[in-house]
Each structure stands twice: as C-alpha cells, then as structure tokens.
Amino acid sequence: MQCLHYDAGRCHSCTLLEIDYPTQVLDKERHVATLLDSVPTGSTVEEADPTAGSGLTWLPAVSSLESGFRNKAKMVVSGTVAEPVLGILDRAGHGVDLTDCGLYPDALQASFVPLAAFVTQAGLEPYEVSGRGKRAQQRGELKYLLVTLSPDGELMVRFVLRSQESIARIRKHLPSLLAELPALAVASANIQPKHAAVLEGDLEIPLTERTTLPMRIDDITLDLRPQSFFQTNTAVATELYRQARTWVDEVGPSTLWDLYCGVGGFALHCAAPGRAVTGIEISAEAIAAASGTVEKLRDDDAVERFRDVTFAAGDATEFAVGPAAPELPEMVIVNPPRRGIGPDLAQWLETSGIEHVLYSSCNATTLAKDLAAMPSLRPVRARLLDMFPQTSHYEVLVLLGRA
C-alpha cells in the first residue's frame, strides 16, 4: 500500500507498510506459531470431531482488505477553530491531517469534511497543551472526534471534550451537521476533563435520539453504544465469529460462558437451541446493549436459539473464581483485552475440569503466557485472523482441549 504520509515521515502508525501484504500475513503466522511452540499441544475433541488428530492444527489464515478496513477513526483535533486539523499529532506536537488515511473506508473519509466544517461552525476550539509538568497550560475544548461506520453505512460520532462548555453550541448546530451528513445516526459528547493520555472519560452525553449503532454481522445485529468495544475490522470480525461458532458447534456444549463478552459478539453467534449461554463483561453499558440485542432477537422467529442467553456485568475472574460462582459450564470462551486473562483466571480454568476453552486473543504474547499457566488445556486448533493489516498486530483464535 502506498501512503504519502508514511513516505513523508509524517505518520509512523503503519509499521509494516513497506512489506507486501501476503508476506505480512506469513510473518504473523510464523510469529504466533513460534510463540505457541513452547506450549504443549494435544487433542481431546476427537469425539466431537473425528477428523481432529493429535497436536495442533492450524487453519489457513484469514486475510483482510489491505486498505479501507477500519470501521473506526480516532481523530485528534488540532489547529484552530477556523482551520481544524483532524488526524494525529507528530512528535513535535503539531497536527497532521490524516483525513485521507488509506485505512479508512470511503464512507468514513467522506465524513471528515463535514465534521471539520462543523467544528468551525459550532466554534469548537481544538484542545491544546503547552508547557510541561506543573507548568502545563491547557486551552481549547475539543480533544478527539471518534467516528464509527456500521456495515450498513450509518455513522456514530463522538465529540471528546474537556468540559461541557460547548454542549449547547453543538446542540444548536447539530441539525445542519445532520443535513450535511445524513448517515449520522448517533452522536454524543464524551467529557474527559483530565490532561492525561486517557482517550475518554466516564460521562457520555447523548446528542441524538438514537444512542445505539446497529452493527449487522451475518444474521445478528449487535447494538453498539458509544463507550462499548467493537472489533475494528468488521469483515474479519465476521470471520472470527463464524469460526468460533463452527468450533463451538463441533464441541456442542449445552452450557457456555462468554467471558469479556463486550456487546455479545461471541455469545450471540454461538447461541443454539438447548444451549445456555452466559456473557460476562465489565462494562455495564455493553451489557445493557447485549441484553437489548437478545431481547430483540427473541422477538424474531429465532426464539429457541436465543431463549437461554443471558448477560451480566462484572469482572470475568471474579465471576468464575468468586464466592458466588455459578455451576461450571461445559465450555468457556475468553476474549480479553491485550493484557490477557491473567494468572488467576488461567489457574482457575486449569483446575476447573472444563473440557474446552476457546481463546480469542489480540496479543499472542499474553496468550502464550496464559496458555503456559494452564498446561492441561492444550491448543488443538488455531487460526490467525489479520484484523490489523499494515501493523504487527493480529487476532488469533485457539481451541483448547483438556489433555
């Protein structure tokens, strides 16, 4: 992929840009295979799938579009009210315009011009920090524009602001933004008062009647709310959930937990008649969205499939290990943040007696560490899904069976 910003040394986000795409995927396959090499492998899914031999079977990697695959843009806003710059800050702290970044699909790119015009119209002064340490001086209001594109072409826009000072102006001018950007379905303001590297704050102020963006993946439409996590590459996420569903169906558990469930992607795709599925997630907002989705799905004709799907907010480890721990499920899915599941949950899974675990990881280093902490649960199938082309990141899905 060619990128003028990369060539000019203005943006270094795509660290693999000079490597052709098939080689990137091969390198990632080698990387993950090496990391998992040190982990003992084996199979106990023969009963569920007679074709599964012993040892670890790698399925062919899932590649992505090389460009235009990101469904979400995190644009730092810099410059001035009259001439806002949407993109990143370079090492010297100067704004770099990335509105033509090739990672964004056309419909995301097309939203940036009306959004920049709106910054000017509503008088949203870009946030800026000058000086360092105790002498640091903050000015301006608008820190980031976070824009998400749904598979059906609708947009969610979040204004990350230092305070509520500009909310009234945003509300006043919003109708003209909606007229300019008819795809805009959900808008909100996130208040992040701290001068810190944290992207967003706790307070989210809805600006539109609609507060959820429907993210349709195969036959399931997940409801995304502003503060909830969603996989960044919708096409590859679709393959991820399909693969998970295939492997879960092969194992055929009647009880399944989806730990770190977000808005319910794995839980809902792996639901089946006669299967009790429980999704656990730290974000109450994501759980509210997932619960809303399952209610809607039950209203459709697939009642049986979703009859026994429930979601609850809480810490994944606490849920499994804590004193109120429910009855053991037959299978567990984990899809933790980059830090992995950690030693407590790994130790619990190791000794739990649960026969199958499906681990979806965006960080193979912590995956390998977690796997080393549960030697009785051995990788039997694995597949790399290239969620993040042009960077060294990737997703890997591993089916574990008890030795």
Ligand SMILES: C[S@@+](CC[C@H](N)C(=O)[O-])C[C@H]1O[C@@H](n2cnc3c(N)ncnc32)[C@H](O)[C@@H]1O
């Ligand atoms: C990689 S995302 C996966 C979300 C979901 N499985 C999906 O496919 O969209 C990790 C999720 O874990 C949640 N999370 C972070 N810490 C957690 C914890 N201690 N317990 C439960 N969930 C947690 C995050 O809010 C986030 O939604």
